[in-house]
Amino acid sequence: MKKDYIYQQIAQNIIQLIRGGVWKPGDKLPSIRTICQEQGISMNTAKRVYLELENKALIISRPQSGYFVTEAPYRRLPLPTVSKPSGKDSRTLPDQLISKVYGEMDRKGLTLFSIGMPSPELLPVAKLNKCLLQASRELKGSGTAYEPLTGNARLRQVVARRSFMWGGRLAPDDLITTSGGMNAISLCMQALTQPGDTIATESPLYPGILQLAKSMGLRVLELPTHPQTGIDVQALKAVVRQIKLCLLVPGFSTPLGCCMPEEHKKAVVQLLDEHQVPLIEDDLYSDLYFGTSRPVSCKAFDKTGNVLWCSSVSKTLAPGYRVGWVSPGRYKEEILRLKYLHTLSNTAVTQEAVAIFLENGGYDLHLRKLRDTLHTNCIHYTNTITGYFPEGTRISRPQGGLSLWVELQKDIDTAELYEQAIRQKISIAPGRMFTLQKQFDNCMRLSLGLPWSEQLQKKLQQLGRIAGNL
Amino acid sequence: MKKDYIYQQIAQNIIQLIRGGVWKPGDKLPSIRTICQEQGISMNTAKRVYLELENKALIISRPQSGYFVTEAPYRRLPLPTVSKPSGKDSRTLPDQLISKVYGEMDRKGLTLFSIGMPSPELLPVAKLNKCLLQASRELKGSGTAYEPLTGNARLRQVVARRSFMWGGRLAPDDLITTSGGMNAISLCMQALTQPGDTIATESPLYPGILQLAKSMGLRVLELPTHPQTGIDVQALKAVVRQIKLCLLVPGFSTPLGCCMPEEHKKAVVQLLDEHQVPLIEDDLYSDLYFGTSRPVSCKAFDKTGNVLWCSSVSKTLAPGYRVGWVSPGRYKEEILRLKYLHTLSNTAVTQEAVAIFLENGGYDLHLRKLRDTLHTNCIHYTNTITGYFPEGTRISRPQGGLSLWVELQKDIDTAELYEQAIRQKISIAPGRMFTLQKQFDNCMRLSLGLPWSEQLQKKLQQLGRIAGNL
Numbered sequence: 052m053k054k055d056y057i058y059q060q061i062a063q064n065i066i067q068l069i070r071g072g073v074w075k076p077g078d079k080l081p082s083i084r085t086i087c088q089e090q091g092i093s094m095n096t097a098k099r100v101y102l103e104l105e106n107k108a109l110i111i112s113r114p115q116s117g118y119f120v121t122e123a124p125y126r127r128l129p130l131p132t133v134s135k136p137s138g139k140d141s142r143t144l145p146d147q148l149i150s151k152v153y154g155e156m157d158r159k160g161l162t163l164f165s166i167g168m169p170s171p172e173l174l175p176v177a178k179l180n181k182c183l184l185q186a187s188r189e190l191k192g193s194g195t196a197y198e199p200l201t202g203n204a205r206l207r208q209v210v211a212r213r214s215f216m217w218g219g220r221l222a223p224d225d226l227i228t229t230s231g232g233m234n235a236i237s238l239c240m241q242a243l244t245q246p247g248d249t250i251a252t253e254s255p256l257y258p259g260i261l262q263l264a265k266s267m268g269l270r271v272l273e274l275p276t277h278p279q280t281g282i283d284v285q286a287l288k289a290v291v292r293q294i295k296l297c298l299l300v301p302g303f304s305t306p307l308g309c310c311m312p313e314e315h316k317k318a319v320v321q322l323l324d325e326h327q328v329p330l331i332e333d334d335l336y337s338d339l340y341f342g343t344s345r346p347v348s349c350k351a352f353d354k355t356g357n358v359l360w361c362s363s364v365s366k367t368l369a370p371g372y373r374v375g376w377v378s379p380g381r382y383k384e385e386i387l388r389l390k391y392l393h394t395l396s397n398t399a400v401t402q403e404a405v406a407i408f409l410e411n412g413g414y415d416l417h418l419r420k421l422r423d424t425l426h427t428n429c430i431h432y433t434n435t436i437t438g439y440f441p442e443g444t445r446i447s448r449p450q451g452g453l454s455l456w457v458e459l460q461k462d463i464d465t466a467e468l469y470e471q472a473i474r475q476k477i478s479i480a481p482g483r484m485f486t487l488q489k490q491f492d493n494c495m496r497l498s499l500g501l502p503w504s505e506q507l508q509k510k511l512q513q514l515g516r517i518a519g520n521l
Numbered sequence: 522m523k524k525d526y527i528y529q530q531i532a533q534n535i536i537q538l539i540r541g542g543v544w545k546p547g548d549k550l551p552s553i554r555t556i557c558q559e560q561g562i563s564m565n566t567a568k569r570v571y572l573e574l575e576n577k578a579l580i581i582s583r584p585q586s587g588y589f590v591t592e593a594p595y596r597r598l599p600l601p602t603v604s605k606p607s608g609k610d611s612r613t614l615p616d617q618l619i620s621k622v623y624g625e626m627d628r629k630g631l632t633l634f635s636i637g638m639p640s641p642e643l644l645p646v647a648k649l650n651k652c653l654l655q656a657s658r659e660l661k662g663s664g665t666a667y668e669p670l671t672g673n674a675r676l677r678q679v680v681a682r683r684s685f686m687w688g689g690r691l692a693p694d695d696l697i698t699t700s701g702g703m704n705a706i707s708l709c710m711q712a713l714t715q716p717g718d719t720i721a722t723e724s725p726l727y728p729g730i731l732q733l734a735k736s737m738g739l740r741v742l743e744l745p746t747h748p749q750t751g752i753d754v755q756a757l758k759a760v761v762r763q764i765k766l767c768l769l770v771p772g773f774s775t776p777l778g779c780c781m782p783e784e785h786k787k788a789v790v791q792l793l794d795e796h797q798v799p800l801i802e803d804d805l806y807s808d809l810y811f812g813t814s815r816p817v818s819c820k821a822f823d824k825t826g827n828v829l830w831c832s833s834v835s836k837t838l839a840p841g842y843r844v845g846w847v848s849p850g851r852y853k854e855e856i857l858r859l860k861y862l863h864t865l866s867n868t869a870v871t872q873e874a875v876a877i878f879l880e881n882g883g884y885d886l887h888l889r890k891l892r893d894t895l896h897t898n899c900i901h902y903t904n905t906i907t908g909y910f911p912e913g914t915r916i917s918r919p920q921g922g923l924s925l926w927v928e929l930q931k932d933i934d935t936a937e938l939y940e941q942a943i944r945q946k947i948s949i950a951p952g953r954m955f956t957l958q959k960q961f962d963n964c965m966r967l968s969l970g971l972p973w974s975e976q977l978q979k980k981l982q983q984l985g986r987i988a989g990n991l
Contacts, residue, residue: 196638266859398842
């Protein structure tokens, strides 16, 4: 593992203190001279510490005054409005728009603000290749044979071990591997619903889940969702008797990036358990927290096996490896049966490679760097949007995850904005993709998973100008 | 590519002539002296040619008489009876038995006559590892990124190219890659049926497909099936108006190993087309022919896009890679939509690795060797069963594929045989796994995908003795 330089270590410590609220926005930081004395480092090193923090837009220097924690950019623009879906399932989804947005992503030279995963530049590609090689050496038959039905034993072991960090206390036998996260969700939904059933979920939500639900003939109840605390628990309570299943992304959901407070998670798990309504917890973003620690997952509060905890490495490590898993609680038999019927086995060699990567401790280092990049991006995006987007823009304050939710003035249509932007080689995800109802027409999702650069900043400014001219 | 020795080349030529019927069972072969003169080789080389053929059980030497083509062992035992399913769907499948057979396969030290794929010893593992390494070097982001929805372009290209060998004339755009063959079948069945629909298929048939159909709420019409020519076309004609879909494995289906004659394939494609009933052609064994050339697939006769041709490398190259594909004809949009909803993308790196393997020409060499091994195994198995199995045993004469179908006397219960055999560390697949009806209780499937050895021969003899004592 490559060691950080001293200045990087100290900068990290200060970042942790800022994130933890020890120094708040506007607070003056110790002078360079003080830092030198306290940390026993040279003037040059101390300067590099502050330069690093400036580059991350976390502090600013004011001539003749010193260094200050950036006025939290989040304070400048208001939060998006709390979604208020009508409670009716309008049964329509803009399939054409979704196909167009995804279809056009392959065009060359686009700036992909629409993409829902980290760009390959942010992934530990060389290390993964080594793990892949090792996996092909170590696996029986070099990975040409089928896996056992529950999936790669080494991966289940290491995922179980990591679950201790968020209170999951899972054993390897509590886990079934899947071909990525959507495959896990799809198995769970197939196991737990029949056509005509109603499910409750967040709003806005990842379109793939909405499309899957519609294709299975399900009714979708979108719940009012706060841009920072997630679904309205009272609203869920009001409909709990009508639903067969609840599906939530409680940790830094896309597109809002909100995280349900622990008390809400606990309440939801208990409520659903009382009514025997299973909860699918799509937990693929929780490792991407911007704060000081990983949020506790709903699964940690599950006493009866009613929570089906789904996750993957598709948003953190290797989307194209298709490595995911589910801890299905008391629904294990049904999930195993469906896995057997539809796919038999996952790809052995990528599952083993990810297990090796996770075992060797490189994952935590990588996650730390990735979180850092995403958080810094979030600040850069927010600053740029504040400066260049039209009057009346609102913006989410994600506490983690990969996306930013931008709400423009009511009369700005982001489907139209998409058309204008794509002509200038900028791709965005219009808000109406994320709902089955008539809402979010003036919203869009921007991906934080791109490497920040002057070029990217210019593209974001350009997007703001296009929006202003609509 | 490693060159064969001269003696191997000549042996291969003679094998082709025997398979092609130029020399028939019982025929005397040219003397060693004649071979020397005709081929311009040494006595030693000529002796090695015949030794090679003896080892493959294709010829026998009779002292003072010379070398003779083995009395085709197939002639000694009668064929299994033609299946006569009742036409009713009994709606039961011995799930417990199936789970037990699959579940116990992982136990150590078992002789797996029950397994449905080639053993790793028969696979080109070292070459595949090289291809995997090359794939991780050449793919964008080393395979960490999602694939386009239709799948790996290189794989679709090379599969399309190979389709010319069996009259498929496919273009890369006619193909969608999938996560193995069962995933292709599952997507097709989901796209084409609703619960309550009826589908027609072979009998006996791979249990995974029967289980999938039942789990989807489908009625399954099993058709009378001849152990050499496959389904009875007239029987299909009689029910064609009742069915929504037909699913066939026309090339060396498991467990029978039969191959539908070209005229039958043509007739079936035309019949189903006239009645607008789509045909799923599960074509994963056709490359494993024992004869002189690959059979033509049904897809070759498809003029209207009504045949969904599914295949994979799971039975020939790397089951654990999960690389398959479908050429869905006019149902492309539905299949793409379902692939997007349930899995998004396949594992990029194994798809690319298989594409590289197929491109580089090593596949044909490997297939030739594998076919040779399987055909030789088939002869060895047949000889051993003829010598050691109880009176009244019948046996299939597979023209290709991975399995042998053995029918014992009516009063021998192969579920009971399974129990007895597993205690002696022998695993078989009892016949009732392969049907939804009350039939095949006295049958079993044996896998040809194991490396032949004295040890294996002894195990097969042992199995025969257990059956004889039941």
